[in-house]
Amino acid sequence: MDGDLAEVCAVDEIRLxxxxxxxxxxxxxxxxxxxxxxxxxxxxxxxxxxxxxxxERQVFLKRRKKxxxxxxxxxxxxxxxxxx
Ligand SMILES: [Zn+2]
Numbered sequence: 444m445d446g447d448l449a450e451v452c453a454v455d456e457i458r459l460x461x462x463x464x465x466x467x468x469x470x471x472x473x474x475x476x477x478x479x480x481x482x483x484x485x486x487x488x489x490x491x492x493x494x495x496x497x498x499e500r501q502v503f504l505k506r507r508k509k510x511x512x513x514x515x516x517x518x519x520x521x522x523x524x525x526x527x
Contacts, residue, residue, distance in 0.1 A: 457481050457500070459480070460514030461510055462510070463508075463509065464507075471492035473492065478514065479495065480497075483500060485497070
């Protein structure tokens, strides 16, 4: 059995390096972003113009439309490494 698929589909998971599609298109015309920081606040970088935006986790989850490509490391693992 491969448990990876269920992991990737976890609705509330935010991984470092996630490539995501947001509900609202950025003024530069791109609606794809990559996650560069996770924790209580989420930092994302626009793939169109490189602008970095920080927002609360709940806000990010509300604005996120789709994960196009999940980051390589599960969120729980990254958070654990950050607090060690
Ligand atoms: Zn942009």
